[in-house]
C-alpha cells in the first residue's frame with residue numbers, strides 16, 4: 001500500500017517538538033491499561049504533552065495523511081471532544097460512530113471494529129459501557145487502539161492527564177511523599193482503575209474514602225488504605241480526588257440516597273480545609289454539584305484544579321496520538337483478524 005503522505009518541511013515549532021521527542025517511541029502500540037506503560041513511557045508522554053501545551057492552538061502537520069475513528073458506544077463530552085480536536089490539530093481526518101452504530105442492531109463489537117479498521121485508520125478511540133472491548137479490539141486491528149473508558153475497568157488517558165496535573169503542580173518527576181485521597185464510587189469507577197495504577201507507579205501514598213458498599217474486595221492489591229470516615233481520610237493530604245456516583249452502572253443500589261451519601265462523603269469547604277493548605281481538589285467530570293463536590297468549590301475556587309485537568313487532557317491526548325500514529329522506529333503493530 002502506498003501512503004498518500006509526504007513529509008512537509010517542518011516549521012520552527014515542529015522542530016521544537018521533535019527536539020523534545022528526541023526520536024523516542026512508546027513501548028506499546030495501543031493504550032488499553034496504564035499497566036502497559038513503563039516509567040520511561042510516562043516520562044515521554046508528559047514531556048511531549050508539556051511541549052504541546054506551549055502551543056495550544058497551533059496546527060501541526062505531524063499526522064497529516066492519517067485518519068482517526070472515534071468509536072464512542074457510550075456518552076462522552078470531554079474525552080470525545082478533546083480526542084477529536086487533538087487529532088485535527090495534528091492534521092488528521094476524523095470521523096465518529098456512536099451508540100447508534102451497528103452494535104445496536106446486533107452486530108458484535110469485533111465485527112464493527114474490524115469493519116472500521118478496514119478504512120485504514122491509524123488510530124481508533126474506543127469507549128464502551130462494557131469492560132474489555134478496547135483490549136479485544138487491540139488484538140485484531142492494524143490501527144492503534146486507545147481506551148477512552150471501558151465499563152468499570154480503566155480510563156488511561158484520564159489518569160495520564162491527572163498525573164500530569166499533579167506532577168506539574170508539585171514539581172518533580174515522582175509523587176514520592178505525596179498523599180492522594182480518592183473519594184467516591186471506587187467500585188464502579190474506571191477512572192479509579194487507571195488513577196490508582198498511575199499514582200502507585202509514581203510513588204504516591206493513596207487513600208480511598210467511601211462507604212464500604214462501594215469498595216471492591218480486590219482493592220487491597222493496589223496497596224491503598226480505606227477510610228470510612230471522610231474527615232480522617234483527608235486530614236493533611238496533598239490531593240483530594242472526588243469521583244461521581246456511577247448511577248448508570250447501578251451504584252444507587254449501594255448507597256442509601258445521593259443526599260445521604262453527600263452528607264457523609266461530599267467535599268465541602270470545611271472538609272477541604274482539613275487537607276494541607278497547599279492541597280488541590282480534582283474531579284474527572286462530570287461534576288454533580290452539591291453531591292460529589294460543593295457547588296462553590298467546583299470551578300472557581302483557587303484550590304479547584306478541575307478545569308486545569310480538562311486543559312491538560314488536550315495536551316496529553318495530542319502527545320499520545322502523535323507518539324502512536326507517527327512512530328519513528330518504523331516498527332509496525334502485529335494483529336490477527338478473527
Ligand code: ASP
Nearest residue numbers: 149155191244284285286
Ligand atoms: N468522565 C469519566 C468517565 O467517563 C468519569 C465519570 O463519568 O464519572 O469515566
